Amino acid sequence: MNRNLELLNPAIMGDEQAMYELFRYLREHDPVSYVEHHNYEPFWAITRYEDIKFISQNNDRFINSPRTVLVQKQFEQVLLENFGSRNGLETLIHMDAPKHKKLRGVTREWFKPGPISKLSSTVKSIAKQYVDKMEARGGECDFVKEISLLYPLQVIMSIIGVPPEKEGMMLKLTQELFGGADPSQARGVNPEDALAVLMDFFAFFSEVVEDRKKNPKDDLATVLASALIDGEPMEQLDQISYFIITATAGHDTTAATVAGGLKALIEHPDQLQKLRDKPELCHSAAREMIRYTSPVRHMMRTTTQDEVFQGQTIKAGESICLWYPSANRDSTAITNPDVFDIERDNKSQLAFGFGSHMCLGQHLAILEVELFFRELLPRLKHIEFASEPEWVQAIFVGGLKSMPLRYEFN
Template sequence: MNRNLELLDPAIMGNEETMYSLLNHLREHDPVTYVEHPNYEPFWALTRYDDIKFISQNNSRFLNNPRTVLVQKQFEQTLLEKFGSRNGLETLIHMDAPKHKKLRGVTREWFKPGSIGKLSGNLEAIAKQYVDKMEAMGGECDFVKDISLLYPLQTIMSIIGVPPEEESMMLRLTQELFGGADPSLARGADSTDALAVIMDFFTYFTALVEDRKQNPQDDLATVLATALVDGEPMEQLDQISYFIITATAGHDTTAATIAGGMKALIENPEQLQKLRDNPKLCNSAAREMIRYTVPVRHMMRTTTQDEQFQGQTIKAGENICMWYPAANRDSAGISNPDVFDIERDNKNQLAFGFGSHMCLGQHLAILEVELFFRELLPRLKTIEINGELDWVKAVFVGGLKSMPVRYQF
């Protein structure tokens, strides 16, 4: 039975168990499958590690534009009419050479390991704040809603320069953007609601840009507000899109990793004990949590020439969808991929992408996860899941929506 249409079901792709069941089946039985659905442009779904890595290494043959993520045709048309692009936004993930390299260079120094390392003191203070909060809650909390959603939110907002009193608004917009297919998170049920979320981001960040032009500060907002590309001010769509991807992806994916990582530690107590015994493993544990949870489910590319994958011909101009969780559980690229191993060498994992489009914020994400567990585990005596898990219904960026836990400090 052809199960490829399940890739478009947010309930299946949001839930870890059902997602991996589907992706493992496709990787084994139908690794290059053609997906046709009346609400979407047709595309090829690829689920094998070697194929996805090859595409990621050959950007001139596989373009990010004009279709970067799965979007329903009706909403694509809405975005095309509003912004002149099927993607709407013009972030780094939507760009190809030479523009991609130029725009990536705007913040490259900011996100290098050395620059990120200078933020450690501030990040440690924020991590301690949320571990203190967890301890003060008296032994029970919803780890997602009370802790993992909020810690990386405060972190990325402080880096951008968004004031604390506006963080809850940014959280709501982020959840509406990435949770648009989840009835409990979406603003509404049609494309006008989704467009309104994007426009709210535009309104907020346009005002922030104007403020930083007049009142520069030591934050990322000032860098973006005053950036020059080829000697000219950055175009407004590029500028605001940069803000949006930093504020949303920089928060939501890290939140999903911390929650999913905590779940993995609870389910693998020997790994939890190993991490307690050797805190130096927190960096490699953070990388393993990212590989294991893979918050970004997919990215799309468009072929510039006919290509062959697993005996299938994908013609020039056709769309390819790369499923990263499938690649990160493929034994052809990852040894014992279904095992959660905090000592794993994760140099080959694909959760951050690969090649020139590898996630610009990867070092920040790893550091955030590492510092949180460095603060938590020496103080945490016991922890267990204390209720039903709930997952964000999503096809693009997913993870836990609720995880009640019981614990002792």
């Protein structure tokens, strides 16, 4: 059996050890691998750091459309029929120049380091709220379900301007969107079920847009509702797509990092103690947690000309898939990549992507992770696993689904 087919197996991609072993094998033996599976259109799997970085920084040669994430043929057809695109709703991650640059510019100022730093007091307050909740649980909780999934959700919803009573619905929709291959999170097994999730997002954010047009506020929703592109109001489909990617990617990946970061600290008590002793390392620790967990598993590109990587010729118009967790464990680019080191520099890691499509919300994500652990660790006396952590079965965005803990506060 060709091992590259395991990339499409949610059970393997939802098993931390099995996933990284697979990436190690592919980097060493099949780094540019042609994948053919009856449920998917063929694609090339790219697993080495140098190739992924090169592709990411050359967007004119490797474009995002028409395939941006791995979607089964049946669902691609449903999206094509309903939206005229194999990607469905076209978000920032699906767009190419010049449209991508224009729409990214709508919120660019919001997500720069300066404006994000001004959110510190808000994020710190929400972090304290969830550490307080953890303490109030009396020494035991499922950290993922009760803390890490909800904390960044509340942060991004407050920035967008979505009321707290809608957070539960937004969490459910995000899990159905990203966890569509996980039996416990998927809405159903048919392409129509996945389409229904997108339509629910569309309906919800359509109401938000209309409300902000009538009742503008000092929030991101108002910025998007009133945005102009080339002097004209942003198209509704673009507005809704913008909301969806901001709301979903803005909390799900950070939640995965907070949970995966705490798991790594528990498994590396020397790093946990170091972070207790030197809380000023929380910023670099946050960046290491993001590299170490790499919640976004992949993105896809399409070649505009013939390309050669590792001796393999990829023809113009063929699809390629960039596997970020593999790049972030590539020893040719990152020293001792399997070691969790909170003092690591991490300027070269690719968890946020690279080039013009580098994650717009990276500074917010780092701030959220940093401030959570700044709040938690000084109050925490002891922590351990209460039972084995469980992972979401997903090939696009992944992370922990459950992590029962026992702990004692000071």
